[in-house]
Structure formats: structure tokens, C-alpha cells
Amino acid sequence: MDPHGEDRAAAIEVADRLGAGAQFIAGRARPGTSGREHAVVDPATGEAVHRFTLASPADVDLAVDAARAALPQWAGATPAERSEAMHRFAATLADRARDLALAESLQCGKPLRLSTGFDVPGTVDNTAFFAGAARHLQGQAAAEYSGDHTSYVRREPVGVVGSIAPWNYPLQMAAWKVLPAIAAGNTIVLKPAELTPLTSLMFAAAATDAGLPPGVVNVVTGSGREAGEHLVGHPGVAMTSFTGSTAVGRRVAEVALRTVKRLHLELGGKAPFVVFDDADLTAAAHGAVAGALINTGQDCTAATRAYVQRPLYDDFVAAVAELFGRVTVGDPFDPATDLGPLVSTAQAERVAGFVDRARSCATVVTGGKRPPGSAPAGAYYQPTLVTGAPQDSEITQGEIFGPVLVVLPFDDDDEGLRLANDTPYGLAASAWTRDVFRAGRATREISAGCVWINDHIPIISEMPHGGFRASGFGKDMSAYSMEEYTQVKHVMYDNTAVAKKDWHRTIFAD
Structure with missing residues (x-):
């Protein structure tokens, strides 16, 4: 057994407990019926x-039927009843934290340190947040806007939500999809990525074990082309929520349009990391390395394009290269590992392709290959620093989704902010400066759904996450996400008890 085999064996045992039932429908696990093994x-x-x-x-179809059957009871529950059930859900997840972390690292390759310290506690916190938010669905206060009527606004569930989650954060993305939807009184059918379904299934089982009615949370694990498109186009689904690439998001939008569904898209990103010449160089270099390499760079908000003002440029490149060299690439179950493998060999080959094609127009300062001594079958790739790439090059503009950071210089503030916005994406960005006015300008002018100042990556349950432009629309997390999963109804009462209203003269001449 390898030196860290005990944790890996424990993770496999957790996966074995799921049996062959990669579908979770109406409160119980069951096998798929496609006849295709995965x-x-x-x-x-x-x-x-x-x-x-x-x-x-x-x-x-079976999962949608289960969600529709559960909808009247769940939507009709009081906010307090939904909140109480979701508080139990959070407690159940906390009790199963170790198993969830083991399974997440097993299927994704992310270091157990990351799963234990970020993915699982973040999911538990998110569940607890939405347990509280379930009691705060509010509409506009009642008032007599017309003089003769009292108006008020109701927020009501949309219905059955069909959600598709990605493979980079399977547990957290399942939570981001499921929690605001069910807190608002909807029921849901979630399709996780076929590569990484384990923790989504465990998440759904925890919901049922915590007392949520069967059918409120359902999971179907199938291919995107077959199960995913069928879910998005299903006439019994009132809303589609999708997280993934911009290219697939366009296809999701096409299919959803056929049945005029509400749509929430959290798509790709190419986050700029803007370092002004008054920035704390040590802080910026450490922030760039952490922001670029978290989850092996498989993060749509990862720092991927660093723009550094010329007085700091050479020192920044040298500092990042030195820090990249100190990163430990290795077994996800080794406590010393900083960077695990990518999710698959196909993804590792994709990342390598970006870097190899860039060699004709840019300099690979460090990395750019598999680490020495890596397992032949492991999907490992070294932390890679690239300089000198043209602004319009593929490696500067394309979403690589791997441990690759491109660094480019800029001269004045106008140029730095222009370059930061020179991308179709607009999910996240950061700016590094000691000047409050520069910081304020960056937050105003950078076109992204989240702009960090002197940090990159932190998220919190109370604040929204979502993008602009080709990064999609709609918000995950926070009370703002509840708006995605509710529909507004205007209710109006006549206060006059008069049979013939004044406005009736538009119809009745006398």
C-alpha cells in the first residue's frame, strides 16, 4: 500500500457504500437504465x-415526476418548516464531513487539505445560511398606490428546477444549485458531471436523511447530450440552472428556449489580476500563486491573466517563479501536497496543448510539463508561468482551466484597466494597490461580477457570485440568489366595494 493508502482506501470504501445507484430519485438510490456503464x-x-x-x-422523466409530486407539500410548507429541515440538513452534512472530503478528493484529485478545509466546510456553511434565508422571503410592503386598491407583492417558487453542475467543485456546486432553490420552496433535479457524481449523491442522501420530503432533491447521473439535454428541455421543468463552459452554456440556452424556461447561467472566466506599481509585491506574488493554483487552476474565478505595471514587472515574475517552484505536486491524500492532479488525463492534455501552442509566441518561464516522477497514469501538470504572450493570443484569451498563469506588463493605469477588460468574460477580477482612489477606480471600471482588492478568490455565503457578459447571468449564494428561484406576483385588492369603477368609462359610454 502507498504511504497514504489508508485515506485512499477509506475514500474507496465511502464510494463503495453508494453501490451501483448513481441516481437518487424520490428519496432513494437506484441504478440508471441506459445500459451504458461508466x-x-x-x-x-x-x-x-x-x-x-x-x-x-x-x-x-422519473426524477422530474418525483420533483413535481413533492412540489405542493414543499412549496406549501411554512418558511419556518423549510428552515428547520434545512438546519437538520446542515447538521447531517457536518456529521458526514470526513466522508464527503474523502470522496471529493478521490473523484476530483484535489488535495484532501483543500476538500477538508474549503469544499466541505463551505458547503455546510452555505446550507446553514440558506436554512436561515428560507425565513426571509419578502415582498414589497402593502400600499394604496392607485388610491382605490391595496397592492402587495408575493414571492413564490418557480416550480421544478433542473440544474446541471460541473466537475471542478462537485459538492459545492451541487449546494449552490440546490440550496437557494429549495429554500425558496422549489424542488430540484440535479445532474452532476459523470466524472464526479459521488458527493452530489451523498449530498442528496443527506437531505433525505435529514427529513426533507422524498422528491425535493433528486439526482440523475448521465451524459450531457442525453440526460442533460432531456432535463433542460423537459416540459415539466420550469427553470434551468447551469454552471459550466460558455460554449455548453450557449447550447443549454438554445434547448431551454424551446420551452421558454427561466435560465440561470454561471459560465467561463478569464480573471485578470491587475498589479499597480504601488502594490505590496510580496502580497501580490503570494496572491497570484494562490489564486492561480487553487484546485489545480480548475476554477472559473482563478487568477489567469496577471497585468503588472512595469516598475514591478520583473520582480513580480521572479517572485512568482520562485513560489511556483516551492509548490509540492503530489498525491491528494498526502498532507504535504499543495497541488494534486487535474480531473482527468484528457484535461491534462488540454492544458498541455495550450502551453505547447504558446511556445511559438511566448516564454514558458517555469513548468510547462508533467512533474518528474509523477505516476504514469496520473493527470499531473506542473505549475506553469508564461510571459511575453500577445494580448490577442489563445493562451491570454482562452479559458485554460489548469495551473497556468500568464503575466503581461502595462504602462499607465488606463492601459492596465483596458487590458483587464479586454476579454469576452466578466466573472471575477482583482486589483492590487495601496491607493484607495486607484482601488475605487478599479472596482468601478473592471467589468466583472466580483472585484477583489488586495486578494483573489475568497467567497462567502452572504455575498453573491455570478458574472457579466460571456460569463453568464444570475447569482449563486447570498440572498440575491433567492431572486433567481422565485417569481414575483402582484396582488391587488379593490377597496371601494363599488360595482361601477371610474375606469369602466373606457368601455361603457354611460
Whole structure:
């Protein structure tokens, strides 16, 4: 057994407990009916650690039927009743934190240190937040705007929500999809990525075990083309929420449009990291390394384009290169590991392709290859620093989704902010400066859904997450996300008890 085999063996045992039931419908696990077997592969070793049968469209239909059947009871529950159930849900997740972290690291390859310290506690906190938010669905205060009527606003559930979550943060993204939807009284069918379904299934089971009615949270694990498109286009689904690439998001929008669904899209990103010449160089270099390499760079808000004002440029490149060299790449279950493998060999090859194609127009300062001594089957790739790439090059503009940071210089503030916005995306960004006026200008002028000052990556349950432009629309987390999953109804009462209203003269001449 390898030196960290005990944790890996424990993680495989957690996965084995799921059995072959990669679908969770109406409160219980069941196998898919497509007849096509799929495997969850440990990206650190290339070994299959869990096998299951993919969902068919019939499984999706069954899950939607279960969600529709559960909707009247759940939507009709009081906010306090939903809140109480979700508080129990948070407690159940906390009790299962170790198993969730093990399964997340097994299927994703992310260091157990990250799963234990970020993914799982963040999900528990998010669940507790929405347990409280369930009691704060408010409309506009009642008033007599016309003089003769009393008006007020109701916020009501949309209905059955069909959500598709990505493979980079399977547990947290499942939570971001499910929690605001059910807190607002909706029911949900979630399709996780086939690569990483384990923690989504565990999340749904925890909801049922905590006392949420069967059918409130359902999971179908199938291919995007078959199960995903069927879910998005299903006439019984009132809303689609999708997190993933911009290219797939366009396809989701096309399919959803056929049934005129409400749509929430959290798509790709190419976050700029703008370092002004008065910035704390040490803080900026450490922030760039952490922001670029978190989750092996498989993060749509990762720092991927650093623009550094010329007086600091050379020192910044040198500092980042030195820090990259200190990052430990290794087994996700080794406590010393900073950077695990990418999610799959295909993703590692994709990242390598970006870097290899860039060599003709840019300089690979450090990295740019598999680490020495890495497991032959493991999807490892070194932290990679690239300089000299043109602003319009593929490596500067494309979403790489790997441990790659491109650094470019700029001269004045106008140029730095212009370059930061020179991308189709607008999900996240950061600016590094000691000058409060520069900071304020950056927050106003950078076009992104989140702008950090002197930090990059932190998120919190109370604040919204979502993008502009090609990064999509709508918000995850925070009370703002509740607006995505509710529909506003205007209710108007006549106060006059008069049969013939004044406005009736537009119809009745006398």
C-alpha cells in the first residue's frame, strides 16, 4: 500500500457504500437504465474506483415526476418548516464531513487539505445560511398606490428546477444549485458531471436523511447530450440552472428556449489580476500563486491573466517563479501536497496543448510539463508561468482551466484597466494597490461580477457570485440568489366595494 493508502482506501470504501445507484430519485438510490456503464476514475492513479450505469431519458422523466409530486407539500410548507429541515440538513452534512472530503478528493484529485478545509466546510456553511434565508422571503410592503386598491407583492417558487453542475467543485456546486432553490420552496433535479457524481449523491442522501420530503432533491447521473439535454428541455421543468463552459452554456440556452424556461447561467472566466506599481509585491506574488493554483487552476474565478505595471514587472515574475517552484505536486491524500492532479488525463492534455501552442509566441518561464516522477497514469501538470504572450493570443484569451498563469506588463493605469477588460468574460477580477482612489477606480471600471482588492478568490455565503457578459447571468449564494428561484406576483385588492369603477368609462359610454 502507498504511504497514504489508508485515506485512499477509506475514500474507496465511502464510494463503495453508494453501490451501483448513481441516481437518487424520490428519496432513494437506484441504478440508471441506459445500459451504458461508466466509471469514476481516481485522477491521481488512473484507476477506476466506482462503476455505475448512466441515466437514460426515462430516468430523467422519473426524477422530474418525483420533483413535481413533492412540489405542493414543499412549496406549501411554512418558511419556518423549510428552515428547520434545512438546519437538520446542515447538521447531517457536518456529521458526514470526513466522508464527503474523502470522496471529493478521490473523484476530483484535489488535495484532501483543500476538500477538508474549503469544499466541505463551505458547503455546510452555505446550507446553514440558506436554512436561515428560507425565513426571509419578502415582498414589497402593502400600499394604496392607485388610491382605490391595496397592492402587495408575493414571492413564490418557480416550480421544478433542473440544474446541471460541473466537475471542478462537485459538492459545492451541487449546494449552490440546490440550496437557494429549495429554500425558496422549489424542488430540484440535479445532474452532476459523470466524472464526479459521488458527493452530489451523498449530498442528496443527506437531505433525505435529514427529513426533507422524498422528491425535493433528486439526482440523475448521465451524459450531457442525453440526460442533460432531456432535463433542460423537459416540459415539466420550469427553470434551468447551469454552471459550466460558455460554449455548453450557449447550447443549454438554445434547448431551454424551446420551452421558454427561466435560465440561470454561471459560465467561463478569464480573471485578470491587475498589479499597480504601488502594490505590496510580496502580497501580490503570494496572491497570484494562490489564486492561480487553487484546485489545480480548475476554477472559473482563478487568477489567469496577471497585468503588472512595469516598475514591478520583473520582480513580480521572479517572485512568482520562485513560489511556483516551492509548490509540492503530489498525491491528494498526502498532507504535504499543495497541488494534486487535474480531473482527468484528457484535461491534462488540454492544458498541455495550450502551453505547447504558446511556445511559438511566448516564454514558458517555469513548468510547462508533467512533474518528474509523477505516476504514469496520473493527470499531473506542473505549475506553469508564461510571459511575453500577445494580448490577442489563445493562451491570454482562452479559458485554460489548469495551473497556468500568464503575466503581461502595462504602462499607465488606463492601459492596465483596458487590458483587464479586454476579454469576452466578466466573472471575477482583482486589483492590487495601496491607493484607495486607484482601488475605487478599479472596482468601478473592471467589468466583472466580483472585484477583489488586495486578494483573489475568497467567497462567502452572504455575498453573491455570478458574472457579466460571456460569463453568464444570475447569482449563486447570498440572498440575491433567492431572486433567481422565485417569481414575483402582484396582488391587488379593490377597496371601494363599488360595482361601477371610474375606469369602466373606457368601455361603457354611460
